[in-house]
Amino acid sequence: MHAxxxxxxxxxxPVENVALFCHTCxxxxxxxxxxxxARFGLPVRFDIDGDELERRYLGLQQRxxxxxxxxKSARERLIAEQQAVTLNQAYxxxxxxxxxxxxxxxxKGHGATLAGEQTVKDPALLAEMLAAREALAECANExxxxxxxxxxxxxxxxxxxxxxxxxxxxxxxxxxxxAVQLKYVRKFLEEARVRLAGFHYA
Amino acid sequence: xxNLLQIHEPGQTPAPHAEVEGLAVGIDLGTTNxxxxxxxxxxxxxxxxxxxxxxxxxxxxxxxxxxxIVGSFAVDxxxxxxxxxxxxxxxxxxxxLAESQETPQGKRHVLSxxxxxxxxxxxxxxxxxxxxxxxxxxxALRHRAExxxxxxxxxxxxxxxAYFDDGARAATKEAARLAGLQVLRLVNExxxxxxxxxxxxxxxxxxxxxxxxxxxFDISVLQLEKGVFRVRLTAGDxxxxxxxxxQAILEWAxxxxxxxxxxxxxxIALREARRxxxxxxxxxETDLIVPRLGPLKLSRTxxxxxxxxxxxxxxxxxxxxxxxxxxxxEVVKGVVLVGGSTRMPYVRRRVEDFFKKAPLTDIDPDLxxxxxxxxxxxxxxxxxxxxxxxxIPLSLGIETMGGIVEKIIDRNTPIPVAKxxxxxxxxxxxxxxxxxxVQGERExxxxxxxxxxxxxxxxxxxxxxxxxIRVTFAVDADGxxxxxxxxKTTGASTSIEVQPSHGLTEEETIAMxxxxxxxxxxxxxxxxxxxxxxxxxxxxxxxxxxxxxxxVLLKDEERGKIAAAEEEVRRRLxxxxxxxxxxxxxxxxxxxxDFAQRRMDRAIAEALQGQRLDDIEADMATARPSxxxxx
Numbered sequence: 001m002h003a004x005x006x007x008x009x010x011x012x013x014p015v016e017n018v019a020l021f022c023h024t025c026x027x028x029x030x031x032x033x034x035x036x037x038a039r040f041g042l043p044v045r046f047d048i049d050g051d052e053l054e055r056r057y058l059g060l061q062q063r064x065x066x067x068x069x070x071x072k073s074a075r076e077r078l079i080a081e082q083q084a085v086t087l088n089q090a091y092x093x094x095x096x097x098x099x100x101x102x103x104x105x106x107x108k109g110h111g112a113t114l115a116g117e118q119t120v121k122d123p124a125l126l127a128e129m130l131a132a133r134e135a136l137a138e139c140a141n142e143x144x145x146x147x148x149x150x151x152x153x154x155x156x157x158x159x160x161x162x163x164x165x166x167x168x169x170x171x172x173x174x175x176x177x178x179a180v181q182l183k184y185v186r187k188f189l190e191e192a193r194v195r196l197a198g199f200h201y202a
Numbered sequence: 203x204x205n206l207l208q209i210h211e212p213g214q215t216p217a218p219h220a221e222v223e224g225l226a227v228g229i230d231l232g233t234t235n236x237x238x239x240x241x242x243x244x245x246x247x248x249x250x251x252x253x254x255x256x257x258x259x260x261x262x263x264x265x266x267x268x269x270x271i272v273g274s275f276a277v278d279x280x281x282x283x284x285x286x287x288x289x290x291x292x293x294x295x296x297x298x299l300a301e302s303q304e305t306p307q308g309k310r311h312v313l314s315x316x317x318x319x320x321x322x323x324x325x326x327x328x329x330x331x332x333x334x335x336x337x338x339x340x341x342a343l344r345h346r347a348e349x350x351x352x353x354x355x356x357x358x359x360x361x362x363x364a365y366f367d368d369g370a371r372a373a374t375k376e377a378a379r380l381a382g383l384q385v386l387r388l389v390n391e392x393x394x395x396x397x398x399x400x401x402x403x404x405x406x407x408x409x410x411x412x413x414x415x416x417x418x419f420d421i422s423v424l425q426l427e428k429g430v431f432r433v434r435l436t437a438g439d440x441x442x443x444x445x446x447x448x449q450a451i452l453e454w455a456x457x458x459x460x461x462x463x464x465x466x467x468x469x470i471a472l473r474e475a476r477r478x479x480x481x482x483x484x485x486x487e488t489d490l491i492v493p494r495l496g497p498l499k500l501s502r503t504x505x506x507x508x509x510x511x512x513x514x515x516x517x518x519x520x521x522x523x524x525x526x527x528x529x530x531x532e533v534v535k536g537v538v539l540v541g542g543s544t545r546m547p548y549v550r551r552r553v554e555d556f557f558k559k560a561p562l563t564d565i566d567p568d569l570x571x572x573x574x575x576x577x578x579x580x581x582x583x584x585x586x587x588x589x590x591x592x593x594i595p596l597s598l599g600i601e602t603m604g605g606i607v608e609k610i611i612d613r614n615t616p617i618p619v620a621k622x623x624x625x626x627x628x629x630x631x632x633x634x635x636x637x638x639x640v641q642g643e644r645e646x647x648x649x650x651x652x653x654x655x656x657x658x659x660x661x662x663x664x665x666x667x668x669x670x671i672r673v674t675f676a677v678d679a680d681g682x683x684x685x686x687x688x689x690k691t692t693g694a695s696t697s698i699e700v701q702p703s704h705g706l707t708e709e710e711t712i713a714m715x716x717x718x719x720x721x722x723x724x725x726x727x728x729x730x731x732x733x734x735x736x737x738x739x740x741x742x743x744x745x746x747x748x749x750x751x752x753x754v755l756l757k758d759e760e761r762g763k764i765a766a767a768e769e770e771v772r773r774r775l776x777x778x779x780x781x782x783x784x785x786x787x788x789x790x791x792x793x794x795x796d797f798a799q800r801r802m803d804r805a806i807a808e809a810l811q812g813q814r815l816d817d818i819e820a821d822m823a824t825a826r827p828s829x830x831x832x833x
Binding site for chain 1: 427432521522525526581583585590591615616620676679741744747752794795798799802804
């Protein structure tokens with residue numbers, strides 16, 4: 001991948017499109033139109049080092065956050081804000097396995113079902129989730145909900161491991177099926193959490 | 203319904219962060235007490251005290267016939283003229299009439315609604331918005347700082363409860379503007395406390411900040427690491443605080459005496475309730491002395507019983523937050539207490555019971571927020587390596603058909619953030635679209651707070667569903683929302699910016715600015731001038747850097763012209779004519795245009811050459827999988 005050249009908005013000289021700052025005048029540059037992985041200098045793959053991602057995210061925020069530019073011109077503050085917004089969005093997407101899977105599938109042209117543009121054609125999954133929800137509705141106390149949540153939580157962990165394998169094998173069809181399953185399990189866990197919060201009100 | 207629409211030129215914000223030289227302070231604008239602090243030359247924050255050495259300034263304002271008095275004198279006035287005095291106005295910031303009537307203020311003062319439905323307070327024949335009253339407190343704090351430092355203060359970092367919604371934040375910023383203070387940043391109170399605590403103690407790991415003030419409760423979980431203060435989760439209640447406990451004591455006393463007190467005696471009785479509450483932090487029993495209710499014995503056990511429902515609410519919020527973040531209480535390394543109400547032994551015990559560890563109290567809970575704000579003001583004006591990463595406390599959404607809320611930005615999303623959502627028309631030939639922006643966690647509009655309604659016009663008539671209207675919600679580092687919208691299909695996209703209404707109609711703002719003793723309009727002009735100067739200096743510096751690097755690309759016949767243009771910019775920089783300065787900078791940019799073009803051309807030529815070489819190398823590398831490369 002070649003970096004392309006563009007004119008720095010401040011000194012109007014040449015600057016690489018991926019540069020954060022102009023090498024000539026030092027002005028902060030608008031976010032480059034690159035994918036989320038490239039923004040952190042990471043390879044485009046599902047299996048990423050979460051700690052490394054966080055380290056790079058915080059390192060970049062430390063350089064571009066609007067608070068660094070409080071005394072600079074309005075234009076620089078605006079660009080710093082765009083940079084911080086872009087970093088936050090990229091980090092939030094990649095940090096979450098489901099977000100990362102969905103994003104990666106979109107990059108590979110396989111994200112239609114996950115994005116809700118196509119209906120889920122997995123009757124077994126739908127039946128299973130329906131049963132889980134019924135079980136949740138029937139839970140009378142906190143331990144019962146916790147037990148259900150723990151079961152589905154363990155399933156989410158397995159799904160992430162399976163996703164890692166599917167992406168490694170470049171089997172995007174399978175990855176999409178797994179990601180849709182993960183999405184449903186997440187939704188269930190969220191409902192379980194709402195139920196648990198309800199118990200805390202007493 | 204009237205909304206405050208502010209449409210401005212791109213890149214020309216109404217309240218820019220101007221020059222570095224001025225003095226910036228940190229302000230804790232509290233419900234009960236307010237403080238101002240500054241970071242001195244030693245680099246440590248220092249609370250600015252009054253002539254009696256008092257750090258806390260009661261957030262109490264007395265409106266006399268021809269005078270406005272703030273602080274402890276206003277408290278004294280309340281004893282004889284309670285109707286002239288307002289306290290705890292923070293609880294009404296950004297609020298409508300109906301919800302305000304539920305607060306203790308609503309029970310003590312006559313309230314009405316502005317034309318926009320926002321609350322107004324009636325005091326001594328005046329009808330005041332909470333923004334104006336807060337501005338009076340901020341003016342007093344500014345004055346205190348200027349007295350203590352013997353120099354002018356015009357910038358501040360102001361803290362707000364993390365759980366303040368957009369309306370309350372915008373109202374706070376507006377109040378500062380009326381007081382002649384430029385807000386460098388609104389910082390959440392728990393974040394400011396964490397900053398103070400973390401920098402002082404070098405704390406690292408997950409920390410909870412339990413902030414129970416006079417009128418608001420916040421619970422936040424932060425990750426502290428090597429100069430990075432990252433808020434992970436936050437929750438709270440803007441109508442929960444020590445005030446409620448005072449009110450509960452008073453109601454208990456009235457029940458005991460079987461005598462309801464008239465509204466105008468409540469203010470003073472509440473002060474006594476608070477005094478008794480505070481006394482019970484060290485005593486086991488005290489006398490509650492309220493005229494007509496007689497002296498009543500109040501024990502600590504009795505107080506704890508009265509306070510219990512409020513602490514139950516606070517602890518429930520803590521439990522839910524940890525559940526939401528999947529954080530077991532044991533993982534939280536420490537709990538920092540903030541706010542005067544955390545002085546109560548009962549509060550400390552409840553916190554300890556829940557988090558299973560004794561809370562950290564080695565920094566004064568009354569001072570820690572203001573000191574943190576001062577540190578951030580210092581960091582923003584003098585530079586620093588610490589980084590505050592905050593989140594949006596309440597979800598933002600939009601009303602869809604049937605009053606259902608479609609969430610656009612979820613709560614606890616890191617800010618700044620921007621999200622776009624496409625909308626379309628539902629009728630053939632529809633040319634207008636109404637958008638209703640709400641904030642809150644519930645699914646139906648009726649249960650959320652309305653932030654703004656705005657109309658997008660000039661949509662080209664098309665069949666239903668053909669138009670593509672992209673609406674962008676942007677929340678800046680202050681937690682303030684800007685909504686912009688454009689129609690994309692026709693190519694002729696129009697864009698508007700909407701800042702939500704926050705309690706003042708446009709006419710009211712203008713009238714207040716006109717009335718303001720601090721000449722806010724003049725402030726605004728001088729800010730625009732300062733902004734133009736920063737920009738002009740930036741342009742000169744950028745050119746100097748470019749010339750240092752590429753002087754050979756300058757043509758001799760250009761040099762004189764550029765030098766003259768630069769001289770003109772410098773001459774205008776020394777003056778105060780903004781228009782002339784803008785003309786001079788434009789002329790300078792024109793004079794240096796060809797030079798910049800030559801720099802670009804040369805770089806592109808070089809890059810093309812280099813790229814061809816790179817391509818060849820890349821091809822050779824692929825051809826030889828061993829990875830051996832030509833030098």
